[in-house]
Amino acid sequence: MVLYLNTPHIMAKPKLDRKTLLKNSLSVFKSRGYHGTSVNDLAAANGLLKGSIYHYFDSKKSLMLEVLIALKEHYVAKVFAKSYDEQLPPYERLRELAVRAEEIFTFEETGDFFVNIGLETMNTNPEFLAVIKEFFRDWIGSLQDLYLHVLGREEALMQAERVVAELEGSVIMMKLLGDVGYLKRTSTRVLNEYKELEKLKLKP
Amino acid sequence: MVLYLNTPHIMAKPKLDRKTLLKNSLSVFKSRGYHGTSVNDLAAANGLLKGSIYHYFDSKKSLMLEVLIALKEHYVAKVFAKSYDEQLPPYERLRELAVRAEEIFTFEETGDFFVNIGLETMNTNPEFLAVIKEFFRDWIGSLQDLYLHVLGREEALMQAERVVAELEGSVIMMKLLGDVGYLKRTSTRVLNEYKELEKLKLKP
DNA sequence: TTTTATTAAACAAACGGTTGGTAGGTAATA
DNA sequence: TATTACCTACCAACCGTTTGTTTAATAAAA
Numbered sequence: 001m002v003l004y005l006n007t008p009h010i011m012a013k014p015k016l017d018r019k020t021l022l023k024n025s026l027s028v029f030k031s032r033g034y035h036g037t038s039v040n041d042l043a044a045a046n047g048l049l050k051g052s053i054y055h056y057f058d059s060k061k062s063l064m065l066e067v068l069i070a071l072k073e074h075y076v077a078k079v080f081a082k083s084y085d086e087q088l089p090p091y092e093r094l095r096e097l098a099v100r101a102e103e104i105f106t107f108e109e110t111g112d113f114f115v116n117i118g119l120e121t122m123n124t125n126p127e128f129l130a131v132i133k134e135f136f137r138d139w140i141g142s143l144q145d146l147y148l149h150v151l152g153r154e155e156a157l158m159q160a161e162r163v164v165a166e167l168e169g170s171v172i173m174m175k176l177l178g179d180v181g182y183l184k185r186t187s188t189r190v191l192n193e194y195k196e197l198e199k200l201k202l203k204p
Numbered sequence: 205m206v207l208y209l210n211t212p213h214i215m216a217k218p219k220l221d222r223k224t225l226l227k228n229s230l231s232v233f234k235s236r237g238y239h240g241t242s243v244n245d246l247a248a249a250n251g252l253l254k255g256s257i258y259h260y261f262d263s264k265k266s267l268m269l270e271v272l273i274a275l276k277e278h279y280v281a282k283v284f285a286k287s288y289d290e291q292l293p294p295y296e297r298l299r300e301l302a303v304r305a306e307e308i309f310t311f312e313e314t315g316d317f318f319v320n321i322g323l324e325t326m327n328t329n330p331e332f333l334a335v336i337k338e339f340f341r342d343w344i345g346s347l348q349d350l351y352l353h354v355l356g357r358e359e360a361l362m363q364a365e366r367v368v369a370e371l372e373g374s375v376i377m378m379k380l381l382g383d384v385g386y387l388k389r390t391s392t393r394v395l396n397e398y399k400e401l402e403k404l405k406l407k408p
Numbered sequence: 409t410t411t412t413a414t415t416a417a418a419c420a421a422a423c424g425g426t427t428g429g430t431a432g433g434t435a436a437t438a
Numbered sequence: 439t440a441t442t443a444c445c446t447a448c449c450a451a452c453c454g455t456t457t458g459t460t461t462a463a464t465a466a467a468a
Contacts, residue, residue, distance in 0.1 A: 016413090031327045035239035039458060051460080052414055060458065112323065118380045119320045123235045133381060158389070161377065165386060169373025173365065176322045177337060182369060185362070243424060255426080256448050264424065 019070075021046055021056060026067050030113055034064060034121050034128075061125065064117075068131040071113065076138050079104070083142035090149040094194055097143075098187040105171045105183055112171045140164050150197040163190050223274075225250055225260060230271050234317055238268060238325050238332075265329065268321075272335040275317065280342050283308070287346035294353040298398055301347075302391040309375045309387055316375045344368050354401040367394050 024045040028037050039060050043050045057063040082096050105111040118132040140160045147156035167190075170182040228249045232241050243264050247254045261267040286300050309315040322336040347364035355363060371394075374386040 033237075033239060033324045033328075035237060036324070036328050038456075040456085049415065050458085051416075054459065055413065115376055115380065116323045119316065119376065120237045120240070120324050122379070124237070124240050129380070136377070136381060161383075161386065162389070165373035165377045165390070166370055167373070168376055169369035169371070172319055172323065172372055172376070173340070173369045175326070176319065176333070177340060179365075182365065185366070186369070242422075244422085252447095253449055254424085255450075258425070259447060 016046060016048075016056075018056070022067050022070050025063055026071065026110075026113075029064065029067060029117070030109065034117055034125065061127070064125075065128065065131065068114075068117070068128060068135075071110070072131055072135040072138070075135065080138055080142035083145050090146050091191075091194060091198065094143075094146050095191060097146075098191055101167060102183060102187055105167075105174075106180070112168065112175065115168055115172065136164065146194075147197075150194070150201045166190070222260070226271050226274050229267055230275065230314075230317075233268065233271060233321070234313065238321055238329070265331070268329075269332065269335065272318075272321070272332060272339075275314070276335055276339040276342070279339065284342055284346035287349050294350050295395075295398060295402065298347075298350050299395060301350075302395055305371060306387060306391055309371075309378075310384070316372065316379065319372055319376065340368060350398075351401075354398070354405045370394070 025042050028041050028045045032041060037060075039053055040050050042060070042063065043053050046053075053060075053063070057066070079097070079100050082093055082100070085093055088096070101111065114132045114135050117128060121128050140157070143160035143163055144156045147159045150156075151159060166186050167183070170186040174180060174182040229246050232245050232249045236245065241264075243257055244254050246264070246267065247257045250257075257267070261270070283301070283304050286297055286304070289297055289300075292300070305315065318336045318339050321332060325332050344361070344364045347367055348360045351360035351363045354360075370390050371387070374390040378384060378386040
Protein backbone atom coordinates (compact mmCIF):
# COMPACT_ATOMS: atom_id res chain seq x y z
CA MET A 1 0.00 0.00 0.00
CA VAL A 2 1.16 3.50 -0.84
CA LEU A 3 0.01 6.57 1.03
CA TYR A 4 -0.12 9.95 -0.66
CA LEU A 5 -0.11 12.43 2.20
CA ASN A 6 0.76 16.08 1.57
CA THR A 7 0.73 15.52 -2.20
CA PRO A 8 -2.00 17.72 -3.65
CA HIS A 9 -0.57 17.60 -7.15
CA ILE A 10 -0.52 13.88 -7.65
CA MET A 11 -3.31 14.01 -10.20
CA ALA A 12 -2.28 13.48 -13.78
CA LYS A 13 -1.76 16.94 -15.14
CA PRO A 14 -2.08 17.78 -18.82
CA LYS A 15 0.86 16.27 -20.61
CA LEU A 16 3.98 18.37 -20.76
CA ASP A 17 4.82 18.81 -24.40
CA ARG A 18 8.19 17.57 -25.51
CA LYS A 19 9.31 20.96 -26.70
CA THR A 20 9.16 22.70 -23.30
CA LEU A 21 10.52 19.56 -21.69
CA LEU A 22 13.58 19.79 -23.92
CA LYS A 23 13.81 23.55 -23.49
CA ASN A 24 13.80 23.36 -19.70
CA SER A 25 16.32 20.54 -19.75
CA LEU A 26 18.55 22.51 -22.09
CA SER A 27 18.73 25.41 -19.68
CA VAL A 28 19.87 23.10 -16.89
CA PHE A 29 22.48 21.39 -19.06
CA LYS A 30 23.64 24.83 -20.16
CA SER A 31 24.44 26.01 -16.67
CA ARG A 32 25.60 22.74 -15.09
CA GLY A 33 27.07 20.75 -17.96
CA TYR A 34 26.32 17.07 -18.58
CA HIS A 35 28.03 15.34 -15.69
CA GLY A 36 27.18 18.21 -13.36
CA THR A 37 23.47 17.81 -14.04
CA SER A 38 21.52 15.15 -12.17
CA VAL A 39 18.25 13.61 -13.25
CA ASN A 40 16.82 15.28 -10.16
CA ASP A 41 17.86 18.68 -11.52
CA LEU A 42 16.22 17.91 -14.84
CA ALA A 43 12.99 16.79 -13.21
CA ALA A 44 12.89 19.82 -10.91
CA ALA A 45 13.34 22.17 -13.86
CA ASN A 46 10.18 20.65 -15.31
CA GLY A 47 8.20 20.64 -12.07
CA LEU A 48 8.46 16.88 -11.79
CA LEU A 49 10.03 14.33 -9.51
CA LYS A 50 12.98 12.30 -10.59
CA GLY A 51 11.10 9.17 -11.57
CA SER A 52 8.74 11.03 -13.89
CA ILE A 53 11.53 11.83 -16.31
CA TYR A 54 11.61 8.16 -17.25
CA HIS A 55 8.07 8.40 -18.51
CA TYR A 56 9.39 10.63 -21.29
CA PHE A 57 12.96 9.50 -21.83
CA ASP A 58 14.86 6.24 -21.66
CA SER A 59 17.82 7.72 -19.89
CA LYS A 60 19.66 10.90 -19.05
CA LYS A 61 21.90 10.13 -22.01
CA SER A 62 19.05 9.88 -24.50
CA LEU A 63 17.51 13.07 -23.12
CA MET A 64 20.74 14.93 -23.74
CA LEU A 65 20.97 13.45 -27.21
CA GLU A 66 17.45 14.66 -28.00
CA VAL A 67 18.27 18.12 -26.67
CA LEU A 68 21.32 18.30 -28.93
CA ILE A 69 19.42 17.14 -31.99
CA ALA A 70 16.52 19.54 -31.45
CA LEU A 71 18.85 22.46 -30.88
CA LYS A 72 20.91 21.65 -33.95
CA GLU A 73 17.80 21.36 -36.11
CA HIS A 74 16.54 24.68 -34.80
CA TYR A 75 19.75 26.36 -35.94
CA VAL A 76 19.71 24.74 -39.35
CA ALA A 77 16.10 25.82 -39.98
CA LYS A 78 16.06 29.24 -38.33
CA VAL A 79 19.58 30.59 -38.59
CA PHE A 80 21.83 28.87 -41.11
CA ALA A 81 18.98 28.92 -43.64
CA LYS A 82 19.54 32.67 -43.99
CA SER A 83 22.66 31.91 -46.03
CA TYR A 84 20.55 30.51 -48.83
CA ASP A 85 17.94 33.29 -48.89
CA GLU A 86 18.05 34.40 -52.53
CA GLN A 87 15.93 37.45 -51.72
CA LEU A 88 18.97 39.17 -50.22
CA PRO A 89 22.40 40.00 -51.63
CA PRO A 90 25.20 37.87 -50.12
CA TYR A 91 26.61 40.59 -47.90
CA GLU A 92 23.20 41.25 -46.37
CA ARG A 93 22.78 37.55 -45.66
CA LEU A 94 26.10 37.51 -43.85
CA ARG A 95 25.06 40.60 -41.91
CA GLU A 96 21.81 38.99 -40.81
CA LEU A 97 23.70 35.87 -39.85
CA ALA A 98 26.11 37.96 -37.80
CA VAL A 99 23.27 39.77 -36.03
CA ARG A 100 21.58 36.49 -35.17
CA ALA A 101 24.88 35.03 -34.01
CA GLU A 102 25.42 37.94 -31.67
CA GLU A 103 21.96 37.53 -30.17
CA ILE A 104 22.43 33.82 -29.80
CA PHE A 105 25.79 34.10 -28.13
CA THR A 106 25.08 37.01 -25.81
CA PHE A 107 21.45 36.49 -24.80
CA GLU A 108 20.51 32.88 -25.40
CA GLU A 109 24.02 31.86 -24.33
CA THR A 110 23.51 28.80 -26.40
CA GLY A 111 26.09 29.12 -29.13
CA ASP A 112 28.85 27.74 -26.99
CA PHE A 113 26.67 24.90 -25.73
CA PHE A 114 27.88 22.56 -28.45
CA VAL A 115 31.50 23.40 -27.72
CA ASN A 116 30.95 23.08 -24.01
CA ILE A 117 29.26 19.70 -24.10
CA GLY A 118 31.55 18.50 -26.84
CA LEU A 119 34.69 19.14 -24.85
CA GLU A 120 33.22 17.81 -21.63
CA THR A 121 31.91 14.54 -23.02
CA MET A 122 34.07 13.66 -26.01
CA ASN A 123 36.02 11.07 -24.01
CA THR A 124 33.24 9.81 -21.78
CA ASN A 125 30.21 9.98 -24.11
CA PRO A 126 31.42 9.90 -27.72
CA GLU A 127 27.86 9.39 -29.00
CA PHE A 128 27.14 13.09 -28.54
CA LEU A 129 29.99 14.10 -30.80
CA ALA A 130 28.24 13.07 -34.02
CA VAL A 131 25.45 15.64 -33.53
CA ILE A 132 27.91 18.30 -32.46
CA LYS A 133 30.00 17.71 -35.55
CA GLU A 134 26.91 18.00 -37.74
CA PHE A 135 26.08 21.34 -36.14
CA PHE A 136 29.48 22.77 -37.01
CA ARG A 137 29.57 21.20 -40.47
CA ASP A 138 26.20 22.80 -41.25
CA TRP A 139 27.30 26.16 -39.91
CA ILE A 140 30.55 26.05 -41.87
CA GLY A 141 28.69 24.87 -44.96
CA SER A 142 26.26 27.76 -44.85
CA LEU A 143 29.10 30.25 -44.50
CA GLN A 144 31.07 28.58 -47.27
CA ASP A 145 28.09 29.11 -49.54
CA LEU A 146 28.30 32.85 -48.89
CA TYR A 147 32.04 32.99 -49.43
CA LEU A 148 31.65 31.16 -52.74
CA HIS A 149 30.37 34.46 -54.12
CA VAL A 150 33.77 36.03 -53.59
CA LEU A 151 36.20 33.11 -53.33
CA GLY A 152 37.05 29.77 -54.90
CA ARG A 153 35.71 26.53 -53.43
CA GLU A 154 38.71 25.60 -51.33
CA GLU A 155 39.39 29.12 -50.10
CA ALA A 156 35.72 29.63 -49.28
CA LEU A 157 35.77 26.53 -47.08
CA MET A 158 38.90 27.60 -45.28
CA GLN A 159 37.48 31.06 -44.75
CA ALA A 160 34.22 29.64 -43.38
CA GLU A 161 36.11 27.37 -41.01
CA ARG A 162 38.21 30.29 -39.89
CA VAL A 163 35.20 32.49 -39.18
CA VAL A 164 33.48 29.81 -37.09
CA ALA A 165 36.68 29.21 -35.14
CA GLU A 166 37.09 32.94 -34.53
CA LEU A 167 33.52 33.38 -33.38
CA GLU A 168 33.72 30.42 -31.02
CA GLY A 169 37.04 31.64 -29.68
CA SER A 170 35.57 35.08 -29.09
CA VAL A 171 32.54 33.75 -27.27
CA ILE A 172 34.63 31.57 -25.03
CA MET A 173 36.98 34.40 -24.14
CA MET A 174 33.98 36.61 -23.55
CA LYS A 175 32.47 34.13 -21.13
CA LEU A 176 35.66 33.29 -19.28
CA LEU A 177 37.00 36.83 -18.96
CA GLY A 178 33.66 38.57 -18.70
CA ASP A 179 34.53 40.96 -21.52
CA VAL A 180 31.63 41.74 -23.85
CA GLY A 181 33.75 43.46 -26.52
CA TYR A 182 35.27 40.35 -28.10
CA LEU A 183 32.29 39.16 -30.07
CA LYS A 184 31.23 42.56 -31.41
CA ARG A 185 34.74 43.27 -32.67
CA THR A 186 35.03 39.88 -34.31
CA SER A 187 31.73 40.07 -36.14
CA THR A 188 32.32 43.60 -37.48
CA ARG A 189 35.79 42.53 -38.62
CA VAL A 190 34.34 39.54 -40.46
CA LEU A 191 31.81 41.78 -42.17
CA ASN A 192 34.44 44.32 -43.19
CA GLU A 193 36.67 41.60 -44.57
CA TYR A 194 33.79 40.32 -46.66
CA LYS A 195 33.25 43.81 -48.11
CA GLU A 196 36.94 43.91 -49.02
CA LEU A 197 36.67 40.55 -50.76
CA GLU A 198 33.71 41.83 -52.75
CA LYS A 199 35.73 44.85 -53.90
CA LEU A 200 38.65 42.64 -54.84
CA LYS A 201 36.34 40.45 -56.88
CA LEU A 202 34.94 43.42 -58.82
CA LYS A 203 38.27 45.07 -59.54
CA PRO A 204 41.04 42.50 -59.56
CA MET B 205 60.97 14.54 24.11
CA VAL B 206 61.76 15.82 20.65
CA LEU B 207 59.48 18.02 18.63
CA TYR B 208 59.24 17.56 14.86
CA LEU B 209 57.64 20.74 13.64
CA ASN B 210 58.96 22.06 10.34
CA THR B 211 61.54 19.40 9.72
CA PRO B 212 60.96 18.05 6.24
CA HIS B 213 64.42 16.50 6.09
CA ILE B 214 63.41 13.67 8.37
CA MET B 215 60.33 12.74 6.40
CA ALA B 216 60.04 9.21 5.18
CA LYS B 217 60.82 9.14 1.51
CA PRO B 218 57.57 9.66 -0.35
CA LYS B 219 56.94 7.21 -3.15
CA LEU B 220 55.14 9.92 -5.02
CA ASP B 221 56.31 13.50 -5.12
CA ARG B 222 53.70 16.19 -5.43
CA LYS B 223 54.76 17.02 -8.98
CA THR B 224 53.97 13.61 -10.45
CA LEU B 225 50.89 13.44 -8.27
CA LEU B 226 49.63 16.63 -9.90
CA LYS B 227 50.74 15.50 -13.34
CA ASN B 228 48.89 12.20 -13.13
CA SER B 229 45.80 13.94 -11.79
CA LEU B 230 45.95 16.47 -14.61
CA SER B 231 45.83 13.76 -17.24
CA VAL B 232 42.70 12.30 -15.66
CA PHE B 233 40.99 15.70 -15.40
CA LYS B 234 41.98 16.34 -19.01
CA SER B 235 40.16 13.34 -20.36
CA ARG B 236 37.21 13.16 -17.99
CA GLY B 237 36.60 16.76 -16.96
CA TYR B 238 36.01 17.85 -13.37
CA HIS B 239 32.59 16.41 -12.59
CA GLY B 240 33.32 13.35 -14.67
CA THR B 241 36.36 12.51 -12.58
CA SER B 242 35.97 10.71 -9.25
CA VAL B 243 38.45 10.67 -6.41
CA ASN B 244 38.75 6.98 -7.13
CA ASP B 245 39.92 7.76 -10.68
CA LEU B 246 42.50 10.17 -9.32
CA ALA B 247 43.79 7.68 -6.80
CA ALA B 248 43.97 4.90 -9.37
CA ALA B 249 45.96 7.11 -11.74
CA ASN B 250 48.54 7.45 -9.00
CA GLY B 251 48.53 3.80 -8.03
CA LEU B 252 46.77 4.58 -4.76
CA LEU B 253 43.46 3.87 -3.13
CA LYS B 254 40.90 6.57 -2.62
CA GLY B 255 41.66 7.26 1.00
CA SER B 256 45.33 7.88 0.31
CA ILE B 257 44.50 10.92 -1.78
CA TYR B 258 43.35 12.66 1.39
CA HIS B 259 46.80 12.27 2.82
CA TYR B 260 47.99 14.74 0.18
CA PHE B 261 44.95 16.92 -0.48
CA ASP B 262 42.02 18.26 1.51
CA SER B 263 39.48 17.52 -1.17
CA LYS B 264 38.94 16.85 -4.84
CA LYS B 265 38.27 20.56 -5.19
CA SER B 266 41.57 21.66 -3.65
CA LEU B 267 43.43 19.09 -5.76
CA MET B 268 41.96 20.55 -8.93
CA LEU B 269 42.82 24.04 -7.74
CA GLU B 270 46.43 23.01 -7.16
CA VAL B 271 46.58 21.40 -10.61
CA LEU B 272 45.33 24.60 -12.20
CA ILE B 273 47.78 26.78 -10.30
CA ALA B 274 50.76 24.55 -11.06
CA LEU B 275 49.86 24.37 -14.74
CA LYS B 276 49.38 28.11 -14.99
CA GLU B 277 52.69 28.78 -13.28
CA HIS B 278 54.43 26.35 -15.62
CA TYR B 279 53.16 28.32 -18.60
CA VAL B 280 54.14 31.67 -17.16
CA ALA B 281 57.66 30.48 -16.42
CA LYS B 282 58.36 28.26 -19.41
CA VAL B 283 56.28 29.64 -22.27
CA PHE B 284 55.02 33.16 -21.82
CA ALA B 285 58.44 34.21 -20.53
CA LYS B 286 59.72 33.92 -24.10
CA SER B 287 57.94 37.19 -24.88
CA TYR B 288 60.33 39.08 -22.65
CA ASP B 289 63.53 37.43 -23.90
CA GLU B 290 65.60 40.45 -24.95
CA GLN B 291 68.14 38.18 -26.64
CA LEU B 292 65.79 37.72 -29.59
CA PRO B 293 64.12 40.19 -31.94
CA PRO B 294 60.33 40.51 -31.37
CA TYR B 295 59.31 38.50 -34.41
CA GLU B 296 61.53 35.60 -33.38
CA ARG B 297 60.01 35.64 -29.92
CA LEU B 298 56.55 35.42 -31.45
CA ARG B 299 57.71 32.58 -33.67
CA GLU B 300 59.06 30.64 -30.71
CA LEU B 301 55.84 31.28 -28.85
CA ALA B 302 53.85 29.99 -31.80
CA VAL B 303 55.98 26.86 -32.07
CA ARG B 304 55.56 26.13 -28.39
CA ALA B 305 51.83 26.80 -28.61
CA GLU B 306 51.51 24.30 -31.45
CA GLU B 307 53.33 21.65 -29.47
CA ILE B 308 51.25 22.33 -26.41
CA PHE B 309 47.96 22.20 -28.22
CA THR B 310 48.62 19.22 -30.45
CA PHE B 311 50.75 16.93 -28.29
CA GLU B 312 50.28 17.87 -24.66
CA GLU B 313 46.61 18.60 -25.39
CA THR B 314 46.74 20.90 -22.46
CA GLY B 315 46.12 24.30 -23.97
CA ASP B 316 42.39 23.87 -24.05
CA PHE B 317 42.33 22.50 -20.52
CA PHE B 318 41.71 25.93 -19.03
CA VAL B 319 38.87 26.60 -21.46
CA ASN B 320 37.44 23.17 -20.90
CA ILE B 321 37.43 23.32 -17.13
CA GLY B 322 36.43 26.97 -17.14
CA LEU B 323 33.30 26.38 -19.16
CA GLU B 324 32.39 23.24 -17.28
CA THR B 325 32.73 24.66 -13.78
CA MET B 326 32.12 28.40 -14.04
CA ASN B 327 28.59 28.04 -12.65
CA THR B 328 29.20 25.24 -10.20
CA ASN B 329 32.74 25.99 -8.95
CA PRO B 330 33.49 29.68 -9.45
CA GLU B 331 36.66 29.38 -7.36
CA PHE B 332 38.48 27.84 -10.32
CA LEU B 333 37.72 30.79 -12.55
CA ALA B 334 40.18 33.13 -10.85
CA VAL B 335 43.17 30.98 -11.80
CA ILE B 336 41.85 30.44 -15.30
CA LYS B 337 41.42 34.16 -15.79
CA GLU B 338 45.00 34.74 -14.60
CA PHE B 339 46.26 32.25 -17.16
CA PHE B 340 44.60 34.08 -20.01
CA ARG B 341 45.51 37.53 -18.68
CA ASP B 342 49.17 36.46 -18.50
CA TRP B 343 49.06 34.98 -21.97
CA ILE B 344 47.41 38.08 -23.41
CA GLY B 345 49.81 40.31 -21.50
CA SER B 346 52.86 38.55 -22.90
CA LEU B 347 51.53 38.86 -26.44
CA GLN B 348 50.61 42.49 -25.91
CA ASP B 349 54.21 43.14 -24.99
CA LEU B 350 55.28 41.82 -28.37
CA TYR B 351 52.68 43.82 -30.26
CA LEU B 352 53.78 46.99 -28.48
CA HIS B 353 56.79 46.93 -30.80
CA VAL B 354 54.54 47.51 -33.79
CA LEU B 355 51.31 48.94 -32.38
CA GLY B 356 50.01 51.44 -29.83
CA ARG B 357 49.04 50.33 -26.32
CA GLU B 358 45.31 49.92 -26.92
CA GLU B 359 45.68 48.31 -30.33
CA ALA B 360 48.36 45.96 -29.03
CA LEU B 361 46.00 44.75 -26.32
CA MET B 362 43.14 44.19 -28.73
CA GLN B 363 45.43 42.36 -31.11
CA ALA B 364 46.75 40.13 -28.32
CA GLU B 365 43.22 39.34 -27.18
CA ARG B 366 42.24 38.54 -30.74
CA VAL B 367 45.17 36.18 -31.27
CA VAL B 368 44.42 34.25 -28.09
CA ALA B 369 40.76 33.98 -29.05
CA GLU B 370 41.69 32.77 -32.53
CA LEU B 371 44.11 30.18 -31.23
CA GLU B 372 41.62 28.86 -28.70
CA GLY B 373 38.90 28.76 -31.32
CA SER B 374 41.18 26.87 -33.69
CA VAL B 375 42.15 24.32 -31.08
CA ILE B 376 38.57 23.68 -30.10
CA MET B 377 37.47 23.21 -33.69
CA MET B 378 40.46 20.98 -34.23
CA LYS B 379 39.48 18.77 -31.31
CA LEU B 380 35.78 18.62 -32.07
CA LEU B 381 36.04 18.09 -35.82
CA GLY B 382 39.25 16.09 -35.77
CA ASP B 383 40.89 18.40 -38.31
CA VAL B 384 44.54 19.12 -37.64
CA GLY B 385 44.83 21.94 -40.17
CA TYR B 386 43.13 24.66 -38.17
CA LEU B 387 45.88 25.46 -35.73
CA LYS B 388 48.73 25.44 -38.23
CA ARG B 389 46.89 27.83 -40.52
CA THR B 390 46.05 30.17 -37.68
CA SER B 391 49.56 30.36 -36.30
CA THR B 392 51.17 30.99 -39.69
CA ARG B 393 48.58 33.68 -40.40
CA VAL B 394 49.34 35.37 -37.08
CA LEU B 395 53.05 35.34 -37.88
CA ASN B 396 52.54 36.76 -41.37
CA GLU B 397 50.33 39.51 -40.03
CA TYR B 398 53.04 40.43 -37.55
CA LYS B 399 55.57 40.70 -40.37
CA GLU B 400 53.17 43.02 -42.22
CA LEU B 401 52.81 45.19 -39.13
CA GLU B 402 56.60 45.43 -38.88
CA LYS B 403 56.83 46.58 -42.49
CA LEU B 404 54.08 49.14 -41.92
CA LYS B 405 55.93 50.45 -38.91
CA LEU B 406 59.19 50.91 -40.86
CA LYS B 407 57.62 52.56 -43.92
CA PRO B 408 54.44 54.36 -42.88
C1' DT C 409 -12.62 0.62 -19.11
C1' DT C 410 -8.31 1.63 -20.80
C1' DT C 411 -4.73 4.67 -21.19
C1' DT C 412 -1.76 8.19 -19.65
C1' DA C 413 0.69 10.89 -16.33
C1' DT C 414 2.54 11.07 -12.11
C1' DT C 415 4.09 9.66 -7.71
C1' DA C 416 6.67 7.50 -3.59
C1' DA C 417 9.63 4.21 -2.64
C1' DA C 418 13.23 1.28 -3.30
C1' DC C 419 17.40 -0.22 -5.64
C1' DA C 420 22.44 -1.25 -6.38
C1' DA C 421 26.26 1.25 -7.47
C1' DA C 422 29.05 4.92 -7.01
C1' DC C 423 30.01 9.20 -4.87
C1' DG C 424 33.17 12.37 -1.84
C1' DG C 425 35.02 12.07 2.40
C1' DT C 426 36.66 10.11 7.15
C1' DT C 427 38.93 7.15 10.35
C1' DG C 428 41.87 3.72 12.71
C1' DG C 429 45.57 1.38 12.18
C1' DT C 430 49.89 -0.45 10.26
C1' DA C 431 54.33 -0.55 8.00
C1' DG C 432 58.60 1.39 7.61
C1' DG C 433 61.42 5.03 8.04
C1' DT C 434 64.42 8.93 10.71
C1' DA C 435 66.79 10.78 14.47
C1' DA C 436 67.88 11.60 18.99
C1' DT C 437 69.05 9.21 23.21
C1' DA C 438 70.80 5.71 26.12
C1' DT D 439 74.33 -0.37 19.19
C1' DA D 440 70.00 -0.75 20.64
C1' DT D 441 66.15 1.61 22.05
C1' DT D 442 62.66 4.83 21.91
C1' DA D 443 59.89 8.51 20.11
C1' DC D 444 57.98 10.23 16.34
C1' DC D 445 56.84 10.81 11.53
C1' DT D 446 55.01 9.82 6.81
C1' DA D 447 52.66 6.97 3.56
C1' DC D 448 49.26 4.12 2.77
C1' DC D 449 45.22 1.10 2.96
C1' DA D 450 40.95 -1.10 4.18
C1' DA D 451 36.75 -0.42 5.85
C1' DC D 452 33.28 2.42 6.49
C1' DC D 453 30.11 6.86 6.62
C1' DG D 454 26.21 9.16 4.89
C1' DT D 455 24.67 10.83 0.49
C1' DT D 456 23.59 10.86 -4.21
C1' DT D 457 23.56 8.65 -8.54
C1' DG D 458 20.67 6.75 -12.52
C1' DT D 459 17.07 3.63 -12.89
C1' DT D 460 13.01 0.59 -11.87
C1' DT D 461 8.58 -0.54 -9.98
C1' DA D 462 3.96 -0.67 -7.99
C1' DA D 463 0.37 2.24 -6.91
C1' DT D 464 -2.88 5.83 -8.00
C1' DA D 465 -5.74 9.17 -10.08
C1' DA D 466 -7.36 11.70 -13.93
C1' DA D 467 -8.55 11.71 -18.81
C1' DA D 468 -10.11 9.54 -22.91
